Amino acid sequence: MSNKNTSFSTSRRRLLKGLGMVGLLPAIPTIAASTSGHAGHVIVVGGGFGGATAAKYIKRGNPKIDVTLIEPNSTFYTCPFSNLVLAGERSLDSIGHNYDELKNVFGVKVIHAFAEDIDGVAHKVTLSTGEVLSYDRLLLSPGIDMRWNAIEGYDQAASEKAPHAWKAGNQTLLLRKQLEEMEDGGTFVMSVPADPFRCPPGPYERASLVAHYLKHHKPRSKILILDSKDSFSKQGLFTNAWKEIYGDMIEWVGVSGDGRVVRVDADKREVETEFGTLHSASALNIIPPQKAGFIADRAGVTNESGWVPVNPNTFESQQVADIYVVGDATIAAPMPKSGFAANTQGKVAAAAIVASLAGITAPDPYWANTCYSLVNPDYGISVAGVYKVEDNQIITVPGSGGLSAADASSEIRQAEAAYAVGWYEAITQDTWGTKY
Amino acid sequence: MISGYLSCTRGSLIGLLSGATLLLAINAQASDLPERQVSLMSSSCANCHGTDGQLAGAIPAIAGRPASVLEAQLLAFKQDLQPNTTVMNRIAKGYTDEELKSLANYFANVKRK
Numbered sequence: 001m002s003n004k005n006t007s008f009s010t011s012r013r014r015l016l017k018g019l020g021m022v023g024l025l026p027a028i029p030t031i032a033a034s035t036s037g038h039a040g041h042v043i044v045v046g047g048g049f050g051g052a053t054a055a056k057y058i059k060r061g062n063p064k065i066d067v068t069l070i071e072p073n074s075t076f077y078t079c080p081f082s083n084l085v086l087a088g089e090r091s092l093d094s095i096g097h098n099y100d101e102l103k104n105v106f107g108v109k110v111i112h113a114f115a116e117d118i119d120g121v122a123h124k125v126t127l128s129t130g131e132v133l134s135y136d137r138l139l140l141s142p143g144i145d146m147r148w149n150a151i152e153g154y155d156q157a158a159s160e161k162a163p164h165a166w167k168a169g170n171q172t173l174l175l176r177k178q179l180e181e182m183e184d185g186g187t188f189v190m191s192v193p194a195d196p197f198r199c200p201p202g203p204y205e206r207a208s209l210v211a212h213y214l215k216h217h218k219p220r221s222k223i224l225i226l227d228s229k230d231s232f233s234k235q236g237l238f239t240n241a242w243k244e245i246y247g248d249m250i251e252w253v254g255v256s257g258d259g260r261v262v263r264v265d266a267d268k269r270e271v272e273t274e275f276g277t278l279h280s281a282s283a284l285n286i287i288p289p290q291k292a293g294f295i296a297d298r299a300g301v302t303n304e305s306g307w308v309p310v311n312p313n314t315f316e317s318q319q320v321a322d323i324y325v326v327g328d329a330t331i332a333a334p335m336p337k338s339g340f341a342a343n344t345q346g347k348v349a350a351a352a353i354v355a356s357l358a359g360i361t362a363p364d365p366y367w368a369n370t371c372y373s374l375v376n377p378d379y380g381i382s383v384a385g386v387y388k389v390e391d392n393q394i395i396t397v398p399g400s401g402g403l404s405a406a407d408a409s410s411e412i413r414q415a416e417a418a419y420a421v422g423w424y425e426a427i428t429q430d431t432w433g434t435k436y
Numbered sequence: 437m438i439s440g441y442l443s444c445t446r447g448s449l450i451g452l453l454s455g456a457t458l459l460l461a462i463n464a465q466a467s468d469l470p471e472r473q474v475s476l477m478s479s480s481c482a483n484c485h486g487t488d489g490q491l492a493g494a495i496p497a498i499a500g501r502p503a504s505v506l507e508a509q510l511l512a513f514k515q516d517l518q519p520n521t522t523v524m525n526r527i528a529k530g531y532t533d534e535e536l537k538s539l540a541n542y543f544a545n546v547k548r549k
């Protein structure tokens with residue numbers, strides 16, 4: 001059934017709701033190409049996990065809303081599975097996604113440019129092309145920016161020599177090259193920031209998959225993780241698996257063991273920690289402290305932490321009306337800064353925007369998250385959670401979620417590794433469209 | 437047939453009622469949660485099962501499977517009755533039985549591509 005007129009269908013739903021029969025209606029209107037945009041104009045900034053999902057689900061919610069997506073790149077390389085690219089298990093190409101389905105199937109207008117400025121009062125976005133666009137509602141999902149120079153000597157130029165690889169693409173390839181050029185018996189050094197940062201288990205998955213590569217190609221090598229905190233995501237699962245699979249190849253040093261990197265010499269591939277210890281690296285990966293993408297600052301939606309406070313029910317900014325923000329840029333704990341969470345936040349914000357343009361209240365939000373990590377390509381572990389709002393706070397639904405079992409069999413680890421691949425294929429299909 | 441309701445006004449409530457009654461007979465299992473809410477709740481499932489639960493891969497598609505089967509499966513996950521479960525037990529515990537029932541109905545009603 002094609003839902004040709006949303007305002008009618010809304011009142012139809014209200015009528016039926018009054019009769020207690022809403023559950024009878026087909027839940028999703030099929031997509032009808034829309035030419036006129038009387039239902040409003042939404043600009044989405046950022047075509048990553050949060051933004052691309054939101055653009056699609058706004059169109060699914062009401063095809064009559066005009067949606068313009070602003071994203072500089074024509075191919076988006078996902079951070080998820082980029083650690084497999086680093087380990088030589090996948091091509092960069094295999095983690096690249098484009099915007100064809102959003103354009104051609106859902107009728108999203110895609111402009112490949114940067115959003116450079118936002119005027120929240122006048123409801124205007126200025127693009128790098130000089131173009132100025134007006135919106136009724138704005139959704140930002142700009143991801144993260146690095147805090148350059150938060151670690152002495154680590155700025156954008158240094159990141160070409162000691163890559164962060166915390167945005168996927170060229171940075172991933174730079175780090176891969178260092179690994180390939182590394183001698184057998186060398187040390188891969190990784191610096192990890194304190195919370196909050198993008199993908200809490202990501203550094204430890206990376207250490208695992210780098211170990212997988214080294215074990216097979218340069219088995220006398222070592223991995224040294226210098227951490228700015230004293231505990232980390234899935235720690236027990238990771239450390240047990242490391243011992244089991246990689247022996248003593250991976251050494252982790254927490255902040256109280258002098259793990260915090262305070263200075264980087266990218267030319268020498270050398271780092272200095274808080275208490276003055278120098279470590280030299282054959283391959284050097286600096287994951288610096290982070291903040292919301294700069295456009296969030298320009299929009300006036302960040303607070304003193306550098307991240308964006310949002311209304312938990314809708315992900316509308318607490319500071320500027322009609323601007324919704326999702327993904328890594330937001331303060332959404334206990335939800336992690338994950339692609340999965342950014343996607344589900346995009347759907348909650350999309351539903352809230354569709355409702356707000358129709359002048360009705362937003363549906364109650366629901367979010368879920370599962371973060372898989374691969375210890376090797378056949379060994380998966382996960383952390384999951386289901387979230388809701390209580391007393392205007394996001395909470396983990398009591399009893400839900402948690403970690404993979406500590407004592408799981410190798411069959412279960414193998415199943416989780418296969419499900420990690422299934423997850424990747426599903427979430428990228430849901431966000432950008434069919435590829436596999 | 438439902439599209440007939442698009443032009444429905446209060447004046448033609450009788451037509452609406454008889455149509456709705458007919459539908460009710462077809463799907464007596466519908467839950468009481470508002471449809472927009474179930475739709476939003478179901479959208480998290482897409483992250484592993486594909487949009488509308490349509491993607492079949494390492495993780496099975498759930499679109500178009502009988503509601504009773506889906507509901508029984510979800511409840512079994514929630515109650516830890518399904519051996520060798522990896523993550524669905526942890527997810528299912530985040531929803532009330534009524535919510536799981538609405539999800540089962542929702543995906544049962546999606547036409548499998």
Ligand SMILES: Cc1cc2nc3c(=O)[nH]c(=O)nc-3n(C[C@H](O)[C@H](O)[C@H](O)COP(=O)(O)OP(=O)(O)OC[C@H]3O[C@@H](n4cnc5c(N)ncnc54)[C@H](O)[C@@H]3O)c2cc1C
Pocket residue numbers: 045046047048049050051070071072073076078079080081082083113114115116141142143144165166167198199202206293294295326327328329337338339340341342370371372373
């Ligand atoms: C190594 C690694 C592994 C990971 N593994 C997983 C995993 O297994 N599972 C998981 O769920 N998550 C994982 N993540 C986390 C995941 O990548 C992020 O949480 C996710 O990308 C956040 O989505 P987002 O929409 O907030 O930002 P992004 O996905 O980064 O998208 C932001 C987009 O905004 C664009 N943009 C920024 N500023 C502007 C501007 N001014 N104008 C226009 N466009 C702009 C950027 O070009 C980018 O395309 C991993 C991360 C890393 C680093």
